Amino acid sequence: MALNSSVSSADISRRNLLKFAGIGGLALAGLPALAACGAESETAAGADLLMNHLIANVEAFESTDRAFKLAVQALQDSASFTSHDGDMQKAFAQELQFPSLGVKGVHSYLVADAALDRYTKVLADAKIAHSNLSNRLPWFAPSDPKFNGYFIGNVGGPFAEEAYLVTKVLLERGGGKGEAILLGGPKGGLSETARRFGVNRALAEFPEVKVVANAYTDWDPKKAESELAALLPAHPKVKYVIAFNDGVALGALAALNAARNTTALVIGMDGDPAFLERMQKEERIVATSAGLIAFSGVLAAVRLYDFLNGVKFHPLEVFIDTDSIIVDTPEAAAELLNITGPDAPLLWDATKMSRHLQGDKWILPHRCLVSDPTDFAWGDKPGTNPTPRPAGFEWPAAYQTALANGEIDVVNTDWEKRFVDPYLAVRAKATTKDGALGTFKRIGLI
Numbered sequence: 001m002a003l004n005s006s007v008s009s010a011d012i013s014r015r016n017l018l019k020f021a022g023i024g025g026l027a028l029a030g031l032p033a034l035a036a037c038g039a040e041s042e043t044a045a046g047a048d049l050l051m052n053h054l055i056a057n058v059e060a061f062e063s064t065d066r067a068f069k070l071a072v073q074a075l076q077d078s079a080s081f082t083s084h085d086g087d088m089q090k091a092f093a094q095e096l097q098f099p100s101l102g103v104k105g106v107h108s109y110l111v112a113d114a115a116l117d118r119y120t121k122v123l124a125d126a127k128i129a130h131s132n133l134s135n136r137l138p139w140f141a142p143s144d145p146k147f148n149g150y151f152i153g154n155v156g157g158p159f160a161e162e163a164y165l166v167t168k169v170l171l172e173r174g175g176g177k178g179e180a181i182l183l184g185g186p187k188g189g190l191s192e193t194a195r196r197f198g199v200n201r202a203l204a205e206f207p208e209v210k211v212v213a214n215a216y217t218d219w220d221p222k223k224a225e226s227e228l229a230a231l232l233p234a235h236p237k238v239k240y241v242i243a244f245n246d247g248v249a250l251g252a253l254a255a256l257n258a259a260r261n262t263t264a265l266v267i268g269m270d271g272d273p274a275f276l277e278r279m280q281k282e283e284r285i286v287a288t289s290a291g292l293i294a295f296s297g298v299l300a301a302v303r304l305y306d307f308l309n310g311v312k313f314h315p316l317e318v319f320i321d322t323d324s325i326i327v328d329t330p331e332a333a334a335e336l337l338n339i340t341g342p343d344a345p346l347l348w349d350a351t352k353m354s355r356h357l358q359g360d361k362w363i364l365p366h367r368c369l370v371s372d373p374t375d376f377a378w379g380d381k382p383g384t385n386p387t388p389r390p391a392g393f394e395w396p397a398a399y400q401t402a403l404a405n406g407e408i409d410v411v412n413t414d415w416e417k418r419f420v421d422p423y424l425a426v427r428a429k430a431t432t433k434d435g436a437l438g439t440f441k442r443i444g445l446i
Helices: 032-037 059-074 088-095 113-125 159-173 190-203 221-234 246-258 273-279 293-308 330-340 355-361 397-404 407-418 424-429
Strands: 040-042 049-054 078-083 103-108 129-133 151-156 178-184 209-216 240-243 265-267 285-290 319-322 325-327 368-370
Touching (some): 049 059, 049 088, 049 293, 059 078, 103 293, 113 129, 129 293, 151 293, 159 190, 159 265, 159 285, 159 325, 178 190, 178 221, 178 246, 190 209, 209 221, 246 265, 273 285, 285 330, 293 319, 293 355, 325 330, 325 424, 330 424, 368 407
Parallel strands (some): 049 078, 049 103, 103 129, 178 209, 178 240, 265 285
Antiparallel strands (some): 040 078
């Protein structure tokens, strides 16, 4: 799983959500208590109310909310959406109203990772289940006893690995030599930092590619356009423009076209519909990675539903990574848009994913893994966010025991057996068949 300088109108996706760290509702009727905050809901008598607490007027979040609501509807619960507009004080104020509205579960994205502890504690004290998207603080335990088991997990993605793969595709397409310009996101943002790590790992394999300029865009397509426009006069022979998300790539394309540059090759990341459309029309667009943030909405809905119906999750399921599909041909872009675009029916069946409904026959229609963040993202290894372990830090007992017993491999082996791939037609038309998840392990980096 694509952000303007104004977060409420940003072009955000799962792969670039962390603007301030360090990454519209579609319902039928409004909730009166949150009407001024942009709350919208779909209600069903006798059902649990699940809240999607995101940012309105953002294409990626709109797709997430649509998927979340359709999944909740399939599970015969009720769904609501409210926007905090990227304002954490507003988010804190809104969540205080959730108990009086009868909210039983919340799926959130918070613009500030540091807010996660406070936000979750309020929900946990109100006995509201919480699933979070992308706010993964180093050395933060969702299963901390202070949350009383109500924080059911954090869902992220392989930001570094997808960046590595699409950058390699780009450089190979261009012959492995020439000048490159990097267009990143918010400097120091966690997803930006991870993607930069992946880009640099790929660049290291191509010594004849020279990075001649770098700009930080805050995920703002207009800023990306102006930054690249300012750089092009000094670098008219640039061969590669490495954009760290699709919105930034669209801004870069505008600058290149305005400068009548017809030779530079471009990549994005996220698989946003508008970018997939452009891939089919412009040969210079080489690849993107599709994290499909909408699936994260379905996964959150299912996990909240299962938890509220008594399903007990494995202790290691608090950190979940979802795969990214590599889209590196116009034909693959067209196929992915065909099955996941805004006019397509929901690709993932929530009822088949539910353990409460299916028992041991539940499936995963998108590759997912439980991850150990200390294996690469944090810790002393040269990973994406090498944050040393704080003195005296201890994981919760059940999590640490499962980790020490090697149960992460047991869970992931089981999950791989449950994976039913709905993207076979996309992979058949792509050059890169494997997804991003697990790339660094395959190449021996982890």
